[in-house]
Amino acid sequence: GAGVSQTPSNKVTEKGKYVELRCDPISGHTALYWYRQSLGQGPEFLIYFQGTGAADDSGLPNDRFFAVRPEGSVSTLKIQRTERGDSAVYLCASSERPRYEQYFGPGTRLTVT
C-alpha cells in the first residue's frame, strides 16, 4: 500500500518568510509524528498527534513552529519567520499500534537562505 508522503520534497525560502510543510500518513494510522533531522544527526522529535489533537508538542523548539491535523489525517507543519538554523530535513512518520513502529516519509528538505 501507499506509504507516508510529504510535500514539497524540497523547499528553499528566504530568512523571515513563512513556510508550510505537508504530510499525508498511511491510511488508517491514527498517530502522526514530526521529526527534524539536521545534517549528520539522527531525527529529533518535534510533535505527536493522536487523531486531531497534538498529544505531545514538547519537541517544538519555539513558538515559531506550529502544526495542525484538523481532520485526523493530513498534517501541516508551519514555520513562521524562518531562520537559517531552521534548515534541515523535516520528517513525518505515522503508526497504528504499537506506537514504536513508526513509518517515515521521504522528508522535506528545507533550506533557509
Added chain:
Amino acid sequence: QKEVEQDPGPLSVPEGAIVSLNCTYSNSAFQYFMWYRQYSRKGPELLMYTYSSGNKEDGRFTAQVDKSSKYISLFIRDSQPSDSATYLCAMAGSGANNLFFGTGTRLTVIP
C-alpha cells in the same frame, strides 16, 4: 551527554562480511529498541523492533539488546552492496510517544 550514543563511522567492509553496529544509552526507562536504515536523501526505513532484552532475528539481520549494560547491537550477515546506507538506532520508553535516535552509522559494503 546525549541519551543515545552511536559511532557515526564511516564503516567500510568487503561484501560478505559480518557487520556489527552498536548503540549505548543512558536512560534506563527505554523499553523499545528499533533499528532503521536510511538511504541517502530518503526517509528512515524500519528494519527491526525489539522489546526489552534479548535477541531477534530476521533473515540476515539480528538485533540484540542488553539492558543491564544499556547496549544494543545490530548484526548483518553476508553483507551486500545494497546494505550500504546509514543505520540509525532508536529507542522509546513505555508509554512514550516519541523516539530517541542515535546519530546513525554510515556503512559502505564494497563489492
